[in-house]
Amino acid sequence: MDSIWRRLRSNRTASADRTILSLFDDPARFDDFSISTDGMLLDYSKTSIDKDARALLVELAEAAGVESHRDAMFSGERINTSEDRAVLHTALRNQNGAVRLDGRDVMPEVRATLARMARFANALRNGEIKAADGGPITEVISIGIGGSDLGPAMGVKALGAYHDGPKIRFVSNIDGAHFTEASKRVDPARTLVIVASKSFTTVETMINAETAKSWLGTRAQSQMVAISSALDKTTAFGIPPERVFGFADWVGGRYSMWGPIGLPIMLAVGPDAFHEFLDGGYAMDQHFRHAPLVENMPVMLALTGIWHRNICDYPTRATLPYDQRLSRLPAYLQQLDMESNGKCVTQDGAPVSELTGPVVWGQAGVNGQHAFYQLLHQGTSVIPCEFMIAAEGSEPTLTHHHDLLKANCLAQSEALMRGRESRNMRPCREFPGNRPSTTLAYKKLTPFALGQMISLYEHRVFVEGVIWGINSFDQWGVELGKEMATALVPLVRGGDASDKDGSTQGLLRALDAS
Numbered sequence: 001m002d003s004i005w006r007r008l009r010s011n012r013t014a015s016a017d018r019t020i021l022s023l024f025d026d027p028a029r030f031d032d033f034s035i036s037t038d039g040m041l042l043d044y045s046k047t048s049i050d051k052d053a054r055a056l057l058v059e060l061a062e063a064a065g066v067e068s069h070r071d072a073m074f075s076g077e078r079i080n081t082s083e084d085r086a087v088l089h090t091a092l093r094n095q096n097g098a099v100r101l102d103g104r105d106v107m108p109e110v111r112a113t114l115a116r117m118a119r120f121a122n123a124l125r126n127g128e129i130k131a132a133d134g135g136p137i138t139e140v141i142s143i144g145i146g147g148s149d150l151g152p153a154m155g156v157k158a159l160g161a162y163h164d165g166p167k168i169r170f171v172s173n174i175d176g177a178h179f180t181e182a183s184k185r186v187d188p189a190r191t192l193v194i195v196a197s198k199s200f201t202t203v204e205t206m207i208n209a210e211t212a213k214s215w216l217g218t219r220a221q222s223q224m225v226a227i228s229s230a231l232d233k234t235t236a237f238g239i240p241p242e243r244v245f246g247f248a249d250w251v252g253g254r255y256s257m258w259g260p261i262g263l264p265i266m267l268a269v270g271p272d273a274f275h276e277f278l279d280g281g282y283a284m285d286q287h288f289r290h291a292p293l294v295e296n297m298p299v300m301l302a303l304t305g306i307w308h309r310n311i312c313d314y315p316t317r318a319t320l321p322y323d324q325r326l327s328r329l330p331a332y333l334q335q336l337d338m339e340s341n342g343k344c345v346t347q348d349g350a351p352v353s354e355l356t357g358p359v360v361w362g363q364a365g366v367n368g369q370h371a372f373y374q375l376l377h378q379g380t381s382v383i384p385c386e387f388m389i390a391a392e393g394s395e396p397t398l399t400h401h402h403d404l405l406k407a408n409c410l411a412q413s414e415a416l417m418r419g420r421e422s423r424n425m426r427p428c429r430e431f432p433g434n435r436p437s438t439t440l441a442y443k444k445l446t447p448f449a450l451g452q453m454i455s456l457y458e459h460r461v462f463v464e465g466v467i468w469g470i471n472s473f474d475q476w477g478v479e480l481g482k483e484m485a486t487a488l489v490p491l492v493r494g495g496d497a498s499d500k501d502g503s504t505q506g507l508l509r510a511l512d513a514s
Helices: 002-014 021-025 051-064 066-074 089-093 107-125 147-158 176-183 203-222 231-237 260-269 271-290 297-311 329-341 373-378 399-418 447-468 476-492 502-510
Strands: 034-037 040-043 139-143 167-171 191-196 224-227 316-322 359-362 385-390 437-442
Touching: 002 051, 002 297, 034 271, 034 297, 040 297, 040 447, 051 066, 051 297, 051 447, 066 271, 066 447, 089 107, 089 271, 089 447, 107 260, 107 271, 139 147, 139 203, 139 260, 147 167, 147 191, 147 260, 147 329, 167 176, 167 260, 176 203, 191 203, 191 260, 203 224, 203 476, 224 260, 260 271, 271 297, 271 447, 297 316, 297 447, 316 329, 316 399, 329 359, 329 447, 373 399, 385 399, 399 437, 437 447
Parallel strands: 139 167, 139 191, 191 224, 316 359, 316 385, 385 437
Antiparallel strands: 034 040, 040 437
16 A cells, blocks of 8 residues: 555646646546435535545555455444444445345344334334323433534434424533523423443443433433333333333444434434434445445545545645534534544554545534634635535525525535635735535435435544544544543542642642532
């Protein structure tokens, strides 16, 4: 692969003075540098990738074994080597045939759990499941953190146009203000609490769960649900087994919203819409598995990312959904991408030879235009932008709003590329341009489209991880801070901190509330 990296960098050096705009001298540029599948389109023509660079990027993917690693993942091989686990979140949305792990088909269990979720969701939504006093459940508080929170919170907001179930609130932060705000002006007599923790030991989640249990009082046993695989712990907590939904260790937290962790989404939009979400994810899986690399949307989105991170040396990328209901998507993608590919050693434990995961950040348009777009257009750092826009809005009586939204999205990507010369204007009004972007376009933000989108980004992260030679499915970097926080709790409460560094000792004194 070293030779391919060198040739890619040579291509970049040789074309350094060429503008992205000049690539459109080829009238077929857009058609040749965009990919469509099932109503979704990825346009990567506004990047500096030319045909030679693209051919080298595809060669890089082939040399890294992207196709064989992809097939290994879908076939249930234990590609999460540091934890000796398979990576089979795709099975949660599988619509066709068996998925085998160690010779056993996991799909009967997946389908049985999904059916249990659907029965529970329907019963709660139609009033069959009642509160302790016999009244209706109208509110849900979902407690989790990380993948147990970011995915469902993003999904519920994204599918707001389809939300016809109980109101869903989310609590993740150990800061007591989060639970206080979520439960403010909420009647515990009308509220179901979901506690999402696979191990049922996650400190932040369990502290919030205990607080919620006290808040519910005598109603807790009948108005709490657990999403966990630790039946002994959920039973000890007081949640009956029939109110527990488990999932296997081959589903990582940040890839788990397709199964029981997605219960809040199902409660919000109903089982039928949730199945459409799964259908969208499965459709993208099929495209990823079968489309040639150069026509493969996740692969080419990943290779665009590789080009920007490793060849252009851009350290960040901005996620810019022009869809208010996707305002939580940048935070979701931060975890998906940065927890997956924020690694400095390869699968073999050797230091990586190339830069890995970029910083992922962003905000919904057009709000971001009045916040950080100044830096995107005229700052000293080039930041690749990833725009998202629907052809059709979700508000049929406000189509003029959506027309303006589309115009803003297209204008920003064009302005980043074109820039503007100062001519007779002052230099402060000059825009350098030649700043790359991609655009993901879809007909409408439906459950199916959301499923496609999330699956697309999951596979993008996977492909980039394969090329860098890292394990995208562990997260050991999360552990150290947790361990040290546990050890610091007694010191915060006045314990002996003499073995700590001077800064930590000083901060403990400054934060002493006594």
